[in-house]
Amino acid sequence: SYEISKYNNELVLGTLLPRQDVRLKESQRTVELALERAKLASELDLNRARYELEQARIQRRKDNEKHAELVEDKGLLSIRSPCAGVVYYGRCVDGKWGEINSLKQKMLPEKTVPKGAVMMTIVDPSKMHVLGSVGEDEMPNVKVGQETKLETKAEGVEPIDARVASVESIPEGGGKFGLEIEITGDCPEWLVPGMTGKAKITTYRKKDALLAPTDAVHTDEDSEREYVWVVEEEDGKVEVEKQWVKTGRSKGKEVEILDGVKAGDVLSLDPDEKGTENKEDADHEEETDGDD
Structure with a gap:
């Protein structure tokens, strides 16, 4: 029994306990390694979580910016008129x-x-104006404020009262000068922007002007003075006398006579007319030539 007890004691102290101690140490080491791995994994997961969180924040910021752009673009799809028209x-x-x-x-x-x-x-139809052009030969006579009559292509309607609002001083091409005409009269409902027509501008007005046909006025080749042939009938006898005249403005086939004849005088339209020359005018012409 003593031997058995001694054997068991030596077995326990020499073999079993050392082995158990080794197993405990190995188990402790395993637990420590597992703990280290867990800590490392936890740190990795935390860093990954932080990274993913930062990425999510960046993406959210981009999404917010994109959303703001889309909202702004949506606002552009709604076109609001700046005025009525x-x-x-x-x-x-x-x-x-x-x-x-x-x-x-x-x-x-x-x-x-x-x-x-x-x-x-x-386009605001209540603020319509007319754009047109005038030739360089007529441009000096067109002034701001002159009365104008607008004639549209519509048949059977009265001309519309207007006035010259502005005249360009620089040609726009083709010897034309742009001008703007303001409507002063009543504007018909059917008149809309984009329509075309003609404008007649009153550049000169003289109620008592004396007009004669342009075919009745001739120019002397030597003196370059203008004259007419005045037809006079007395006692059944017809006489044609040359009369020097001073002319003014012309319109179409008529010219204004400023001096030389009076209303009621009969003028010859025959370009080959041959008559007598006014003696006083002839003497005046000779004296003038002598002075020169």
């Missing part, structure tokens, strides 16, 4: 709307409009 396709160039037909096709669903193109113009 009528919508015209395209833009107005010198009173003409040359882009209407092309833009009507481009503004259909699924069509595109060129970048920077003017899609439409808001």
